[in-house]
Protein backbone atom coordinates (compact mmCIF):
# COMPACT_ATOMS: atom_id res chain seq x y z
CA UNK A 306 0.00 0.00 0.00
CA UNK A 307 1.29 3.46 -0.81
CA UNK A 308 1.40 6.38 1.59
CA UNK A 309 -1.12 9.09 0.75
CA UNK A 310 0.40 12.31 -0.55
CA UNK A 311 1.46 14.81 2.08
CA UNK A 312 -0.35 17.63 0.36
CA UNK A 313 -3.82 16.49 -0.46
CA UNK A 314 -5.42 18.33 -3.26
CA UNK A 315 -9.01 17.90 -4.22
CA UNK A 316 -9.29 19.30 -7.74
CA UNK A 317 -12.88 20.46 -7.44
CA UNK A 318 -13.13 21.46 -3.80
CA UNK A 319 -15.84 24.06 -3.24
CA UNK A 320 -14.90 27.47 -1.93
CA UNK A 321 -15.36 27.55 1.82
CA UNK A 322 -15.28 23.76 2.16
CA UNK A 323 -13.28 22.33 5.01
CA UNK A 324 -9.95 21.50 3.44
CA UNK A 325 -8.33 20.21 6.64
CA UNK A 326 -5.18 18.24 5.81
CA UNK A 327 -4.50 16.63 9.16
CA UNK A 328 -2.65 17.98 12.15
CA UNK A 329 0.89 17.49 10.86
CA UNK A 330 0.30 19.70 7.81
CA UNK A 331 -1.67 22.25 9.80
CA UNK A 332 0.89 22.64 12.60
CA UNK A 333 4.00 21.57 10.70
CA UNK A 334 6.15 24.48 11.93
CA UNK A 335 5.60 23.40 15.55
CA UNK A 336 6.39 19.73 14.97
CA UNK A 337 9.64 17.76 14.56
CA UNK A 338 8.99 16.84 10.91
CA UNK A 339 10.90 17.69 7.76
CA UNK A 340 10.31 17.36 4.03
CA UNK A 341 11.78 13.86 4.32
CA UNK A 342 9.09 12.73 6.79
CA UNK A 343 6.47 10.52 5.12
CA UNK A 344 3.25 11.87 6.63
CA UNK A 345 0.96 9.02 7.62
CA UNK A 346 -2.44 10.58 8.23
CA UNK A 347 -6.15 9.79 8.46
CA UNK A 348 -6.87 13.55 8.65
CA UNK A 349 -7.06 13.44 12.45
CA UNK A 350 -7.52 16.57 14.58
CA UNK A 351 -9.76 19.60 13.95
CA UNK A 352 -12.25 18.24 16.50
CA UNK A 353 -15.09 20.44 17.75
CA UNK A 354 -15.03 22.56 20.89
CA UNK A 355 -18.65 22.28 21.96
CA UNK A 356 -20.31 24.64 24.48
CA UNK A 357 -22.12 22.71 27.24
CA UNK A 358 -24.51 25.25 28.80
CA UNK A 359 -26.32 22.67 30.94
CA UNK A 360 -23.09 21.84 32.72
CA UNK A 361 -22.11 25.50 33.01
CA UNK A 362 -25.50 26.18 34.63
CA UNK A 363 -24.64 23.75 37.42
CA UNK A 364 -21.74 26.04 38.30
CA UNK A 365 -23.35 29.43 37.54
CA UNK A 366 -21.49 32.70 38.30
CA UNK A 367 -20.89 33.43 34.61
CA UNK A 368 -18.65 30.40 34.11
CA UNK A 369 -18.45 29.16 30.50
CA UNK A 370 -17.78 25.48 29.84
CA UNK A 371 -16.75 23.77 26.60
CA UNK A 372 -15.88 20.17 25.81
CA UNK A 373 -13.06 19.35 23.42
CA UNK A 374 -14.67 16.33 21.76
CA UNK A 375 -11.67 14.28 20.69
CA UNK A 376 -13.86 11.20 20.33
CA UNK A 377 -14.45 12.45 16.79
CA UNK A 378 -10.95 11.51 15.64
CA UNK A 379 -10.65 8.79 12.95
CA UNK A 380 -10.37 5.88 15.38
CA UNK A 381 -12.50 7.58 18.02
CA UNK A 382 -9.96 8.93 20.51
CA UNK A 383 -7.22 11.53 20.93
CA UNK A 384 -4.64 8.74 20.55
CA UNK A 385 -4.79 9.42 16.78
CA UNK A 386 -3.05 12.77 17.35
CA UNK A 387 -0.03 11.07 18.81
CA UNK A 388 -0.13 8.14 16.45
CA UNK A 389 0.04 10.15 13.21
CA UNK A 390 3.35 11.56 14.53
CA UNK A 391 4.73 8.36 16.03
CA UNK A 392 4.00 6.26 12.94
CA UNK A 393 5.24 8.93 10.50
CA UNK A 394 8.54 9.14 12.41
CA UNK A 395 8.82 5.36 12.71
CA UNK A 396 8.28 5.12 8.95
CA UNK A 397 10.91 7.79 8.35
CA UNK A 398 13.36 5.77 10.46
CA UNK A 399 12.63 2.65 8.42
CA UNK A 400 10.64 0.69 11.02
CA UNK A 401 8.75 -2.36 9.77
CA UNK A 402 6.76 -3.07 12.95
CA UNK A 403 5.44 -1.19 15.98
CA UNK A 404 4.35 -2.37 19.41
CA UNK A 405 2.32 -0.90 22.25
CA UNK A 406 0.71 -1.79 25.52
CA UNK A 407 -2.81 -0.48 25.68
CA UNK A 408 -6.01 -0.14 27.64
CA UNK A 409 -7.59 -0.16 24.18
CA UNK A 410 -7.48 3.17 22.40
CA UNK A 411 -3.74 3.18 21.79
CA UNK A 412 -4.05 -0.24 20.20
CA UNK A 413 -6.87 0.90 17.91
CA UNK A 414 -4.88 3.95 16.80
CA UNK A 415 -1.58 2.07 16.44
CA UNK A 416 -3.28 -0.64 14.41
CA UNK A 417 -4.97 1.82 12.03
CA UNK A 418 -1.94 4.04 11.41
CA UNK A 419 0.45 1.10 11.15
CA UNK A 420 -1.70 -0.45 8.44
CA UNK A 421 -1.86 2.87 6.65
CA UNK A 422 1.95 2.92 6.68
CA UNK A 423 2.20 -0.73 5.64
CA UNK A 424 3.74 -1.77 8.94
CA UNK A 425 2.91 -4.59 11.29
CA UNK A 426 1.32 -3.69 14.63
CA UNK A 427 1.59 -5.74 17.81
CA UNK A 428 -0.58 -4.78 20.75
CA UNK A 429 -0.45 -6.17 24.27
CA UNK A 430 -3.58 -5.68 26.33
CA UNK A 431 -4.81 -6.64 29.83
CA UNK A 432 -7.13 -9.61 29.27
CA UNK A 433 -10.74 -8.80 30.11
CA UNK A 434 -10.24 -5.06 30.65
CA UNK A 435 -10.48 -3.65 27.17
CA UNK A 436 -13.80 -2.24 25.98
CA UNK A 437 -15.43 -4.16 23.13
CA UNK A 438 -15.31 -1.39 20.52
CA UNK A 439 -11.55 -0.96 20.95
CA UNK A 440 -10.86 -4.67 20.66
CA UNK A 441 -13.06 -4.86 17.56
CA UNK A 442 -11.05 -2.06 15.95
CA UNK A 443 -7.61 -3.53 16.64
CA UNK A 444 -8.70 -6.89 15.25
CA UNK A 445 -10.30 -5.51 12.12
CA UNK A 446 -7.38 -3.18 11.35
CA UNK A 447 -5.27 -6.32 11.34
CA UNK A 448 -3.08 -5.92 14.40
CA UNK A 449 -1.59 -8.90 16.24
CA UNK A 450 -3.53 -8.65 19.51
CA UNK A 451 -1.99 -10.35 22.53
CA UNK A 452 -4.00 -10.42 25.77
CA UNK A 453 -1.93 -11.09 28.90
CA UNK A 454 -3.06 -12.15 32.34
CA UNK A 455 -1.94 -8.89 33.91
CA UNK A 456 -2.89 -5.23 34.06
CA UNK A 457 -1.78 -2.32 31.85
CA UNK A 458 1.34 -1.66 33.92
CA UNK A 459 2.48 -5.28 33.41
CA UNK A 460 1.79 -4.98 29.66
CA UNK A 461 3.89 -1.81 29.45
CA UNK A 462 6.82 -3.53 31.19
CA UNK A 463 6.69 -6.33 28.64
CA UNK A 464 6.50 -4.14 25.54
CA UNK A 465 9.33 -1.90 26.76
CA UNK A 466 11.56 -4.96 27.03
CA UNK A 467 10.40 -6.36 23.69
CA UNK A 468 11.22 -3.08 21.93
CA UNK A 469 14.71 -3.12 23.46
CA UNK A 470 15.41 -6.67 22.32
CA UNK A 471 13.54 -7.08 19.03
CA UNK A 472 13.11 -4.99 15.84
CA UNK A 473 9.86 -3.30 16.90
CA UNK A 474 9.34 0.41 17.63
CA UNK A 475 7.54 1.30 20.86
CA UNK A 476 4.61 3.68 20.30
CA UNK A 477 3.37 4.14 23.84
CA UNK A 478 3.31 7.66 25.25
CA UNK A 479 6.91 7.19 26.40
CA UNK A 480 7.62 7.67 22.66
CA UNK A 481 8.32 11.43 22.54
CA UNK A 482 6.63 11.90 19.14
CA UNK A 483 3.30 10.88 20.65
CA UNK A 484 3.20 13.91 22.93
CA UNK A 485 4.32 16.15 20.06
CA UNK A 486 1.26 15.14 18.07
CA UNK A 487 -1.06 15.34 21.05
CA UNK A 488 -0.02 18.91 21.92
CA UNK A 489 -1.88 20.12 18.81
CA UNK A 490 -5.17 19.73 20.69
CA UNK A 491 -4.10 22.72 22.84
CA UNK A 492 -3.33 24.69 19.67
CA UNK A 493 -6.82 23.96 18.35
CA UNK A 494 -8.42 25.11 21.62
CA UNK A 495 -6.54 28.42 21.49
CA UNK A 496 -7.23 28.85 17.77
CA UNK A 497 -10.96 28.65 18.51
CA UNK A 498 -11.16 30.60 21.78
CA UNK A 499 -8.59 33.24 20.82
CA UNK A 500 -6.75 32.55 24.08
CA UNK A 501 -6.09 29.67 26.47
CA UNK A 502 -8.96 28.82 28.84
CA UNK A 503 -8.64 29.65 32.57
CA UNK A 504 -8.95 25.97 33.45
CA UNK A 505 -8.29 22.79 31.53
CA UNK A 506 -9.95 19.70 33.04
CA UNK A 507 -8.62 16.38 31.80
CA UNK A 508 -8.75 12.68 32.69
CA UNK A 509 -5.34 11.29 33.65
CA UNK A 510 -4.08 7.76 33.18
CA UNK A 511 -0.45 7.60 32.05
CA UNK A 512 -0.42 11.41 32.11
CA UNK A 513 0.80 11.73 28.52
CA UNK A 514 -2.12 13.87 27.43
CA UNK A 515 -1.96 16.35 30.30
CA UNK A 516 1.77 16.76 29.62
CA UNK A 517 1.11 17.21 25.89
CA UNK A 518 -1.59 19.84 26.42
CA UNK A 519 0.72 21.80 28.71
CA UNK A 520 3.48 21.62 26.11
CA UNK A 521 1.04 22.94 23.51
CA UNK A 522 -0.18 25.83 25.66
CA UNK A 523 3.34 26.90 26.67
CA UNK A 524 4.65 26.74 23.09
CA UNK A 525 1.72 28.80 21.84
CA UNK A 526 2.27 31.24 24.71
CA UNK A 527 5.91 31.66 23.74
CA UNK A 528 4.86 32.20 20.13
CA UNK A 529 2.49 34.98 21.25
CA UNK A 530 -0.63 33.06 20.25
CA UNK A 531 -2.19 33.21 23.72
CA UNK A 532 -1.89 35.71 26.55
CA UNK A 533 -2.44 33.33 29.46
CA UNK A 534 -1.80 29.77 30.52
CA UNK A 535 -4.49 27.56 32.03
CA UNK A 536 -4.61 25.95 35.44
CA UNK A 537 -4.25 22.24 34.63
CA UNK A 538 -6.81 20.20 36.57
CA UNK A 539 -6.15 16.47 36.24
CA UNK A 540 -8.71 13.89 37.38
CA UNK A 541 -8.07 10.25 38.14
CA UNK A 542 -10.51 7.47 38.97
CA UNK A 543 -10.57 7.07 42.75
CA UNK A 544 -9.53 3.40 42.46
CA UNK A 545 -6.58 4.30 40.23
CA UNK A 546 -5.29 7.60 41.58
CA UNK A 547 -1.52 7.32 42.14
CA UNK A 548 -0.92 11.00 41.33
CA UNK A 549 -3.39 11.97 44.05
CA UNK A 550 -1.93 9.69 46.71
CA UNK A 551 1.68 10.11 45.57
CA UNK A 552 2.25 6.36 45.39
CA UNK A 553 1.80 3.71 42.69
CA UNK A 554 -1.42 1.69 43.04
CA UNK A 555 -0.80 -2.04 42.88
CA UNK A 556 -4.24 -3.18 41.80
CA UNK A 557 -5.91 -0.22 40.09
CA UNK A 558 -9.66 -0.58 39.83
CA UNK A 559 -12.29 1.44 37.95
CA UNK A 560 -14.93 0.89 35.28
CA UNK A 561 -13.20 3.67 33.33
CA UNK A 562 -10.80 1.15 31.78
CA UNK A 563 -8.90 3.77 29.72
CA UNK A 564 -7.53 5.27 32.95
CA UNK A 565 -7.15 2.04 34.92
CA UNK A 566 -3.45 2.66 35.47
CA UNK A 567 -1.52 2.30 38.72
CA UNK A 568 1.91 3.60 37.76
CA UNK A 569 1.74 6.43 35.18
CA UNK A 570 4.52 6.33 32.59
CA UNK A 571 4.72 10.14 32.59
CA UNK A 572 4.67 10.58 36.37
CA UNK A 573 7.44 13.19 36.63
CA UNK A 574 6.10 15.24 33.74
CA UNK A 575 2.66 15.24 35.37
CA UNK A 576 4.02 16.59 38.64
CA UNK A 577 5.95 19.27 36.75
CA UNK A 578 2.74 20.33 34.96
CA UNK A 579 0.87 20.62 38.24
CA UNK A 580 3.65 22.76 39.75
CA UNK A 581 4.10 25.01 36.71
CA UNK A 582 0.39 25.63 36.13
CA UNK A 583 -0.76 25.88 39.74
CA UNK A 584 -3.02 22.91 39.04
CA UNK A 585 -4.21 19.92 41.02
CA UNK A 586 -4.87 16.20 40.79
CA UNK A 587 -8.16 15.07 42.29
CA UNK A 588 -9.99 11.73 42.41
CA UNK A 589 -13.47 11.04 41.08
CA UNK A 590 -15.43 7.93 42.03
CA UNK A 591 -16.98 5.60 39.46
CA UNK A 592 -20.40 6.83 40.60
CA UNK A 593 -19.41 10.43 39.87
CA UNK A 594 -17.95 9.37 36.50
CA UNK A 595 -21.20 7.60 35.54
CA UNK A 596 -23.31 10.60 36.62
CA UNK A 597 -21.26 12.90 34.35
CA UNK A 598 -21.32 10.30 31.54
CA UNK A 599 -25.13 10.18 31.61
CA UNK A 600 -25.43 13.95 32.03
CA UNK A 601 -23.27 14.67 28.97
CA UNK A 602 -25.34 12.35 26.81
CA UNK A 603 -28.82 13.13 28.10
CA UNK A 604 -28.46 16.90 28.62
CA UNK A 605 -25.90 17.92 26.03
CA UNK A 606 -26.19 15.22 23.35
CA UNK A 607 -22.52 14.31 23.68
CA UNK A 608 -21.63 10.63 24.02
CA UNK A 609 -18.16 9.99 25.40
CA UNK A 610 -16.57 6.97 27.00
CA UNK A 611 -16.54 6.64 30.81
CA UNK A 612 -12.88 7.67 31.26
CA UNK A 613 -13.56 10.87 29.32
CA UNK A 614 -16.43 11.82 31.60
CA UNK A 615 -13.93 12.01 34.48
CA UNK A 616 -13.04 15.54 33.32
CA UNK A 617 -16.62 16.76 33.68
CA UNK A 618 -17.19 14.74 36.87
CA UNK A 619 -14.08 16.39 38.29
CA UNK A 620 -15.12 19.89 37.27
CA UNK A 621 -18.49 19.45 38.98
CA UNK A 622 -16.79 18.01 42.06
CA UNK A 623 -14.52 21.04 42.55
CA UNK A 624 -16.90 23.62 41.06
CA UNK A 625 -16.69 25.90 44.11
CA UNK A 626 -13.06 26.58 43.21
CA UNK A 627 -13.81 27.83 39.68
CA UNK A 628 -13.33 31.62 39.52
CA UNK A 629 -16.35 33.78 38.54
CA UNK A 630 -16.72 34.23 34.77
CA UNK A 631 -13.95 31.73 34.05
CA UNK A 632 -13.68 29.83 30.78
CA UNK A 633 -13.26 26.10 31.33
CA UNK A 634 -12.44 23.41 28.76
CA UNK A 635 -13.06 19.75 29.64
CA UNK A 636 -11.29 17.24 27.43
CA UNK A 637 -13.47 14.36 26.21
CA UNK A 638 -10.78 11.92 25.21
CA UNK A 639 -12.78 9.14 23.56
CA UNK A 640 -16.07 8.29 21.85
CA UNK A 641 -18.93 6.67 23.75
CA UNK A 642 -19.33 4.02 21.05
CA UNK A 643 -16.04 2.52 22.21
CA UNK A 644 -17.78 0.98 25.21
CA UNK A 645 -21.39 0.12 24.33
CA UNK A 646 -21.65 -2.42 27.17
CA UNK A 647 -21.14 0.31 29.73
CA UNK A 648 -23.81 2.49 28.12
CA UNK A 649 -26.45 -0.23 28.04
CA UNK A 650 -25.63 -1.40 31.55
CA UNK A 651 -25.65 2.02 33.18
CA UNK A 652 -28.33 3.88 31.25
CA UNK A 653 -31.28 4.86 33.41
CA UNK A 654 -33.37 4.83 30.26
CA UNK A 655 -34.86 1.39 29.70
CA UNK A 656 -35.51 -0.38 26.42
CA UNK A 657 -39.25 -1.05 26.05
CA UNK A 658 -39.34 -4.69 25.08
CA UNK A 659 -41.88 -7.30 24.04
CA UNK A 660 -44.36 -4.83 22.51
CA UNK A 661 -46.86 -6.44 20.11
CA UNK A 662 -46.62 -5.62 16.40
CA UNK A 663 -49.72 -3.45 16.61
CA UNK A 664 -50.21 0.26 15.86
CA UNK A 665 -52.48 1.00 18.81
CA UNK A 666 -50.33 -0.88 21.31
CA UNK A 667 -47.21 0.97 20.13
CA UNK A 668 -49.02 4.31 20.36
CA UNK A 669 -50.10 3.40 23.88
CA UNK A 670 -46.54 2.65 24.93
CA UNK A 671 -45.64 6.09 23.52
CA UNK A 672 -48.16 7.62 25.92
CA UNK A 673 -50.82 8.57 23.33
Ligand SMILES: *Cc1c(COP(=O)(O)O)cnc(C)c1O
Pocket residue numbers: 382384410411478508509510511512513514515563564610612613638639640
Ligand atom coordinates in the same frame (compact mmCIF):
# COMPACT_ATOMS: atom_id res chain seq x y z
C1 LIG B 1 -5.48 7.09 26.88
C2 LIG B 1 -6.75 7.63 27.40
C3 LIG B 1 -6.81 8.44 28.55
C4 LIG B 1 -5.62 8.73 29.40
O1 LIG B 1 -4.64 9.52 28.78
P1 LIG B 1 -3.16 9.53 29.37
O2 LIG B 1 -2.37 10.25 28.35
O3 LIG B 1 -2.77 8.10 29.53
O4 LIG B 1 -3.23 10.23 30.69
C5 LIG B 1 -8.03 8.98 28.91
N1 LIG B 1 -9.14 8.71 28.22
C6 LIG B 1 -9.13 7.94 27.13
C7 LIG B 1 -10.40 7.68 26.41
C8 LIG B 1 -7.94 7.37 26.68
O5 LIG B 1 -7.95 6.59 25.60
